[in-house]
Amino acid sequence: MTSDRNTPLFDRARAVIPGGVNSPVRAFKAVGGTPRFIQRAQGAYMWDADDRRYIDYIGSWGPMILGHGHPAVVEAVQKAVLEGFSFGAPTEREIELAEAILALVPSMEMVRLVSSGTEAAMSALRLARGATGRKHIIKFEGCYHGHADALLVKAGSGLATFGNPTSAGVPPEVVQHTLVLEYNNLEQLEEAFALHGADIACLMIEAIAGNMNFVRASAAFARRCRELCTQHGALLVFDEVMTGFRVGLHGAQGVLGITPDLTVLGKVIGGGMPLAAFGGPRKIMEQLAPLGPVYQAGTLSGNPVATACGLATLKEISKPGFYEALSLKTRALTEGLKAAAVAEGVPFSVDSEGGMFGFFLFDDLPQNYATVMSTDNARFNALFHGLLDRGVYIAPALYEAGFVSAAHSEEDIAATIAAAREIFKTLPTL
Ligand SMILES: Cc1ncc(COP(=O)(O)O)c(C=O)c1O
Numbered sequence: 001m002t003s004d005r006n007t008p009l010f011d012r013a014r015a016v017i018p019g020g021v022n023s024p025v026r027a028f029k030a031v032g033g034t035p036r037f038i039q040r041a042q043g044a045y046m047w048d049a050d051d052r053r054y055i056d057y058i059g060s061w062g063p064m065i066l067g068h069g070h071p072a073v074v075e076a077v078q079k080a081v082l083e084g085f086s087f088g089a090p091t092e093r094e095i096e097l098a099e100a101i102l103a104l105v106p107s108m109e110m111v112r113l114v115s116s117g118t119e120a121a122m123s124a125l126r127l128a129r130g131a132t133g134r135k136h137i138i139k140f141e142g143c144y145h146g147h148a149d150a151l152l153v154k155a156g157s158g159l160a161t162f163g164n165p166t167s168a169g170v171p172p173e174v175v176q177h178t179l180v181l182e183y184n185n186l187e188q189l190e191e192a193f194a195l196h197g198a199d200i201a202c203l204m205i206e207a208i209a210g211n212m213n214f215v216r217a218s219a220a221f222a223r224r225c226r227e228l229c230t231q232h233g234a235l236l237v238f239d240e241v242m243t244g245f246r247v248g249l250h251g252a253q254g255v256l257g258i259t260p261d262l263t264v265l266g267k268v269i270g271g272g273m274p275l276a277a278f279g280g281p282r283k284i285m286e287q288l289a290p291l292g293p294v295y296q297a298g299t300l301s302g303n304p305v306a307t308a309c310g311l312a313t314l315k316e317i318s319k320p321g322f323y324e325a326l327s328l329k330t331r332a333l334t335e336g337l338k339a340a341a342v343a344e345g346v347p348f349s350v351d352s353e354g355g356m357f358g359f360f361l362f363d364d365l366p367q368n369y370a371t372v373m374s375t376d377n378a379r380f381n382a383l384f385h386g387l388l389d390r391g392v393y394i395a396p397a398l399y400e401a402g403f404v405s406a407a408h409s410e411e412d413i414a415a416t417i418a419a420a421r422e423i424f425k426t427l428p429t430l
Helices: 006-016 071-083 092-104 117-132 186-199 219-232 251-256 304-317 322-343 369-374 377-389 410-426
Strands: 038-042 045-048 053-056 110-114 136-140 178-181 200-205 235-240 262-265 276-280 349-353 356-360
Touching: 053 410, 071 304, 092 110, 092 276, 092 304, 110 117, 117 136, 117 200, 117 235, 117 262, 117 276, 136 186, 178 186, 186 200, 186 219, 200 219, 219 235, 235 251, 251 262, 304 322, 322 349, 322 356, 322 410, 377 410
Parallel strands: 136 178, 136 200, 200 235, 235 262
Antiparallel strands: 038 045, 045 053, 110 276, 262 276, 349 356
């Protein structure tokens, strides 16, 4: 009999941690079954508590773009650890990381380092409100910007009404200034600015959305977001926590050729350590404490070990040809999966940019959250568990994107496609 240490670990975890996990999606609630407890990872692989190996397409939900345990990153972190874990005082490494980020994201003239994407998005929002002196914000259904109160919100009953909380514990008053629109819906966008333009502090968007699987803002939609913000004096905020240094060296803004006012970063810039950032033009960033009236702070912000990890990661991904090679790998995977699905008569659509991809058991690529959520959950779950049983670990929910790292080999990708093809043969018919 094969050992099963994951189940007793999950039982033990559930006794002491709500749901057994420290972030809900890890609990496998959407797909059912027992989460795998990971004991170690190297390159493109993770090993669970039973020492079963998985090809990892989650990459810690994005950060592990070099794969796990890249030697240059490990060396930088080990060196930093010996120098001290945390000082609560400025360090030269923070300047180096800030300079490296600014050199790669030209829309940013200054950057503030924080510890999580949630903190970065929440702080960018406060800064946008402080800098404009306005209250209202626009977000889009299906975009996730972390779990700050004002951003846990779903659409109200119409454009004249603002959002409703999506979490208990968020009073309706707290989201009364958040307007939630449908992604890629130009008509709603125009109407929202026509109705509320003078009061909108910012529009926050994942310009390539990775929290409703993988859905791109159309070029026309992204352009119109920019134009309307400029026209009405609102700030355009690109949440690039997922896309930053993942879809390309210059993020989604580089792919789309659009300059946002503020950019929110996370994941890859920490290389797997708790590190995130937000930044933009000097004039806006100087509104932050200690220079300006917008308060923002953090005990562990710019942590010396995290910045060492982030810097070493940025150095590797800045090497010539990195994203070309990564994109080729990602496309080999997505095109292979599509060919396998087509061969077995399974509806399938797929998209990717750099090292980020999404697929749908659906003929056309969805353009918004409602369409993503209407794709077939039972078939996705069968695919997820079939792959997991065959040693391939994709995100445990159909509304999550996937990630390829520089460590994935041709053999890993071929093995993944072969495993998927076996499952496509057996998927329940529609
Ligand atoms: C686009 C985006 N923004 C913000 C966040 C929140 O980041 P964190 O989980 O580091 O708080 C995430 C997390 O997945 C994200 O994908």
